[in-house]
Amino acid sequence: MSTTTGQRPMRADARRNYERLLAEAKVSFREHGADASLEEIARRAGVGIGTLYRHFPTRLALQEAVYRDEMDQLAAKAYELAETAPPEEGLAAWILTISEYACRKRGLTQTLKAVIDLHSETFIRCHEDIERAAGTVLTRAQEAGTARPDLRPRDVLRLAHALSVASERAPEDTELLLSFIMDGLRPRP
Amino acid sequence: MSTTTGQRPMRADARRNYERLLAEAKVSFREHGADASLEEIARRAGVGIGTLYRHFPTRLALQEAVYRDEMDQLAAKAYELAETAPPEEGLAAWILTISEYACRKRGLTQTLKAVIDLHSETFIRCHEDIERAAGTVLTRAQEAGTARPDLRPRDVLRLAHALSVASERAPEDTELLLSFIMDGLRPRP
DNA sequence: TGCCAACCGGAGGCTACCTCCGTATTGTTG
DNA sequence: CAACAATACGGAGGTAGCCTCCGGTTGGCA
Incomplete structure (x- = not known):
């Protein structure tokens, strides 16, 4: 005590x-x-x-x-x-x-x-907006053949989140990590 | 907007x-x-x-x-x-x-x-105290042969936590869940 | 230009934070 | 048991933030 x-x-x-x-x-x-x-x-x-x-x-x-x-x-x-x-x-x-x-x-x-x-409707709305935005960038990359066709917008968001967590303590490795991710997104030849 | x-x-x-x-x-x-x-x-x-x-x-x-x-x-x-x-x-x-x-x-x-x-020393100290307390109850059950000897105090704490999560929405099932847990703690014959 | 709906600002009443110091209580000593 | 430190109490008071309310100002339209 x-x-x-x-x-x-x-x-x-x-x-x-x-x-x-x-x-x-x-x-x-x-x-x-x-x-x-x-x-x-x-x-x-x-x-x-x-x-x-x-x-x-x-x-x-x-x-x-x-x-x-x-x-x-x-x-x-x-x-x-x-x-x-x-x-x-x-x-x-x-x-x-x-x-x-x-x-x-x-x-x-x-x-x-x-x-x-x-008040969660706000968050739902925002999430939808962001997914839509992710969709435009992703679709374009898919049409150009540089991203796997089975990728969904939410996958992109999750990868971004993972990157942010992984690079938090070591920001100097961010670029390297991003390159790994981008490699993984490319279609298998 | x-x-x-x-x-x-x-x-x-x-x-x-x-x-x-x-x-x-x-x-x-x-x-x-x-x-x-x-x-x-x-x-x-x-x-x-x-x-x-x-x-x-x-x-x-x-x-x-x-x-x-x-x-x-x-x-x-x-x-x-x-x-x-x-x-x-x-x-x-x-x-x-x-x-x-x-x-x-x-x-x-x-x-x-x-x-x-x-201020985390407080939390560390408290955690040690609780583990010690868990130890006394556990050791006694182990000596009586009603709990597996490889159980550690922290395992007891984790199970308690799991029980609290599991029974939150259905408090009426708490007793049943607890009996499952206690069965699991007993030594294999 | 003149009008009115829309909009502005901040005073005011309230509560909470935290400090400071005069007063009261405790327990110890002769 | 009396008297005195040491210790502890309480709350006034100054500051700041919350939120409301309303007299005054401004923008836009005829």
Whole structure:
């Protein structure tokens, strides 16, 4: 636990507030995501905003503390099961615990996903446009006999994406990689 | 283009401001990510904040417009190449264009990644803790002869993760899935 | 030129961020 | 148990961003 500075133990009131803040932060982050209002967390913990900032100088510090606490809980559950449950049952129970935790975490992002999905027609439209554009360049190369006839526009896009990933760390090799790709696109003689 | 309402064409000043906003938004989002200040975008475009909100009622609307514009540019490049460059060269050039765009986009997130990496010791520590915890439950099951001896703690964690993914849409099947997993963990007779 | 619909700008009310310092609480020592 | 550091608290206050609303301005058309 990081409720001690590594030196003297925290004063009683300090420790109490630290724990309240952590508990409220956990709830708020769950409800509103990583952008939850720090002032509201302090408010709900019945604590001044200054106190929050003293214990957690940074939003990231608070997020880390919450994360760390959740991990501690999962670990504690394992040790508890190892002592109280029959071996196989214990293992199964713990796997279930972890799985549920992961589900809950993933659920969080779905609020954001819903917003994006709502507007996804834009993305669909854009994708269609780009495929059409890819089609014109590709068709022309195919008609000139320099590209395999079975290539589809989406293949071109995927290759471009692959190239961007491959050449990210070594931009000086981009040209070489591109030449490999272009070789691969040519019809077999 | 969405610079028309689908009805009458925009007034000259409206169109001018729309385009300035779009240009500045592109720069700001590139520099500061999706959380860039809308007021600063308006300021840099030399336009009142009200004007920004009239054209783009929502942060998402502005982001979508920027995205759409970038896609239009990529598509335009394809049509241009199809008319001016030899077929094969045109195809290669376009693949390169797309690849570079994807690289630039990916570079954006690295600012955020740097922050996270900086604090990644926390995550490493947590991961170690959890593996240790997994170890205790697993070892016990192995000693009791109900789990294969070649299982490692990380395998347990991965299975738990897989279970969470698999059971997300059908929580009622979780128990059944778990029983499959547990069967798989048992030593071969 | 004159008119009106379309458009502009930014003040204003709100919330959140983060800092700073006077005040209050704790626990330790005589 | 009293008194005093050391420690911790709280929230005012200055800044900035969000978004709305409306009096004033401008462009385009007759």
